[in-house]
Amino acid sequence: MNLESKCQKILLKKALFLAGLAFLGGCSFAPKYARPTVETPAVFKENSGTNMWEIAQPDDAAVRSNWWSFFNDAQLNSLEEQVTISNQNVAAAFANFLSARALVKEAQAQLFPSLVANPSVARTRSSLGGQTGSPSHNPNTTDYSLPLDASWQLDLWGRIRNTIKASAAEAQASAADLENTRLTAQAELALDYFQLRGQDALEQLFDDTVSAYQQSYDLEKVLFKTGIASDQDVAQAETQLETAQAQDTNLGILRAQLEHAIAMLIGKPPADVSIPRAPLNANPPAIPSGIPSQLLERRPDIAAAERLVAAANAQIGVAKAAYFPTITLSASGGFESVATADLFSWPSRVWSIGAGASETIFDAGARAATVAQYHAAYDNAVAQYRQTVLTAFQQVEDNLASLRILNEEIQQQDVAVKSSGRYLALAQDRYKLGIDSYLNVITAQATLLANRQTLANLRTEQMTAAVQLIEALGGGWDAAQLTSKKPGGE
Numbered sequence: 001m002n003l004e005s006k007c008q009k010i011l012l013k014k015a016l017f018l019a020g021l022a023f024l025g026g027c028s029f030a031p032k033y034a035r036p037t038v039e040t041p042a043v044f045k046e047n048s049g050t051n052m053w054e055i056a057q058p059d060d061a062a063v064r065s066n067w068w069s070f071f072n073d074a075q076l077n078s079l080e081e082q083v084t085i086s087n088q089n090v091a092a093a094f095a096n097f098l099s100a101r102a103l104v105k106e107a108q109a110q111l112f113p114s115l116v117a118n119p120s121v122a123r124t125r126s127s128l129g130g131q132t133g134s135p136s137h138n139p140n141t142t143d144y145s146l147p148l149d150a151s152w153q154l155d156l157w158g159r160i161r162n163t164i165k166a167s168a169a170e171a172q173a174s175a176a177d178l179e180n181t182r183l184t185a186q187a188e189l190a191l192d193y194f195q196l197r198g199q200d201a202l203e204q205l206f207d208d209t210v211s212a213y214q215q216s217y218d219l220e221k222v223l224f225k226t227g228i229a230s231d232q233d234v235a236q237a238e239t240q241l242e243t244a245q246a247q248d249t250n251l252g253i254l255r256a257q258l259e260h261a262i263a264m265l266i267g268k269p270p271a272d273v274s275i276p277r278a279p280l281n282a283n284p285p286a287i288p289s290g291i292p293s294q295l296l297e298r299r300p301d302i303a304a305a306e307r308l309v310a311a312a313n314a315q316i317g318v319a320k321a322a323y324f325p326t327i328t329l330s331a332s333g334g335f336e337s338v339a340t341a342d343l344f345s346w347p348s349r350v351w352s353i354g355a356g357a358s359e360t361i362f363d364a365g366a367r368a369a370t371v372a373q374y375h376a377a378y379d380n381a382v383a384q385y386r387q388t389v390l391t392a393f394q395q396v397e398d399n400l401a402s403l404r405i406l407n408e409e410i411q412q413q414d415v416a417v418k419s420s421g422r423y424l425a426l427a428q429d430r431y432k433l434g435i436d437s438y439l440n441v442i443t444a445q446a447t448l449l450a451n452r453q454t455l456a457n458l459r460t461e462q463m464t465a466a467v468q469l470i471e472a473l474g475g476g477w478d479a480a481q482l483t484s485k486k487p488g489g490e
Contacts, residue, residue, distance in 0.1 A: 028158030030165070030317025033310055036382045038389045040293045046400035047289050063288060063298075065476040068190055070285040071463075075275065076193050079266055083185050086267025093174075093181040100167075100174035107167040110160045113152035113329075120145045144343050147334035147350070157324040162317035169311035172482045176304035179477050183300060187471035189265045191464050196258040197280035198460030199251055204279045205456055206248035209449050213241040216445075220438070233438040240442055244449070280459060284466035289400060289473060295392050298474030302392055303482065305385040312378040319371045325359035392472065399469035406462045413455045420448040 064070075068080045084090060122143045155161055217237040223229035263273035296302055333351040337343040360367070427444035430436040470476075 027156065028161060028317050029320035030158065030162045030314050033313045035306055036309055036385055038296075038386050040296070040389075041393070042291070044289055044292060044393075044397055044400055046397045046404060063470055063473055063476040067470050067476045068186065070287070070470070071190075071282060071466075072285075073193075073282065075278070076190065079189055079193065079262060080186055082266040082268075083189055084182060087182075087185045087265055088267055090178070090182050090185055093178040097171070097174045097178045100171040104164065104167045104171050107160070107164045110153070110163070111155060113150050116149045118145075118147055118149065141338055143336065143338055144340055145334065145336045146343065147332055147336070150331045152329045154327045154329065156327060157321040159318050159321035162314045162321070165314035166311040166318065169307045169314065173304040173307035173311065175482050176300040176307060176479075179300035179481070180304065183471060183475040183477065185265055186475065187467055189262060190467040192258045192261045192265070194280065194463040194467065195460060196255055196262070196275065197278060198456060198463075199255040199258065200277045201279040201281070201456045201460070202453065203248065203251050203255070203277065205449075205452055206244060206251065209445075210241065210244050210248055213237070213244050213445070216441070217241045229438065236438060236442055240445065280456075280463065282463065284403065284462055287403075287466060287469055287473070289396065289469070292393060292396075295396065295474065296389065297479040298477060299388075299392050299472075300474065300477050302385070302388050303479045305381070305388040307482075309378065309381040309385050312374065312381040316371065316374045316378060319367070319374045322360070322367045322370065325357045327355065327357045329355050395472035396469065399465050399472055402465040403462065403469060406458060406465060410455065410458050410462060413451065413458055417448070417451045417455050420444070420451045424448050 066077075066080075068076055120143075122145070124141055124143065126139045126141070153160075217234070217240075220229050220234045220237040224231060224234045259273060259275055260270040262275065263270040266273070290298075296306075331351070331353045333349070335343050335345075335348045336350050337345070337348040342348055424441070424444040424447070427436065427440045431438055431441050
């Protein structure tokens, strides 16, 4: 065995030894990760003792992913199915997720050697000035080179592995952001839809009211002609009719805007969307709220905040790795010749192999400042995570309270509507008997209209509160749906 072969074997063994250190003896300076603790109550305060929105059947113990089916509305189901496909905010969030996932693959590529081919052809001319060589000497030469360069940065201190962990956690946060964007769009569509149906109910109410007021106005004109009613009664009836007609017409503005908003949410121009009128007559479904601790897994925004904490934790390890030397293995091999005929011959081969290390000796505290920066970023992410959890608890409690109180208020308002209807009947009877003036009838009619309008608005508010509760509960999503497995056993 010649000397060259022995040297090659020695260098190869050293390279393999260093590579083994990279995989077997590699360190990681990121703190051991654990999900930040948050104070979690045993039950929701506004649901304690009432169980108004709990469902006993085991199959309905949690909100389903297609949560809008709870409302049993075919039109709503059809619209919701278009959100995921056509909503542009969801499409943008999906693109962000794909970008974050690509960054993970980019970080993983740093674990492997890079291989670069750099073929070249160089034509050169040497000087003949002062030369006494053979006159046949050709000063022009052509050099053909076909090198293949390889380099590999060993991850002895976990810088690359922690970069991968951070990128993977950020990709998971992006996936959760995608789900949160989708849930927000779905909930916004349901809110707009039930408000639109609420406007339909108000339009029906005012249509009926205008019809009733028209009859009263026609009657007063007849009574005036016969001398039973005064011109003042006719004027009052006409004023009441015209006011109700104006209010009825005004309701079309918000309905049109809601229809346009729904068109935008399903990714269509408003001109292409027309929703037939259908008054709201549904009651909110029973919604299983579960227990507060489940929110940590069911809310995509909480999952995204927790993954950002994990990413910040890994970045601390990346910053600490800068204290240690960077070790790089390099090798180069190929062929070089002045003639193409000899380029691939064995004597034309060239090669080199080696290793290098770089270490910062003095940086005036720059690395320490970087580590401190990432520790502060971690603390910030923890605070943001805990604030997100607290906000989630608040939103659930708010909507549980809204549903509970609205349920009571609707019952009371329903009694008020019935009472005001009886009041109107009595006022009309007394007017016909000549006991009271027509002003009492107008007052009773206005009272009935106001109470019926309030009842319609309360029912709309009840349906929107039900949608907001489902959204606050996570809309049937679960953290287990995050795509890639957490690296490093996190």
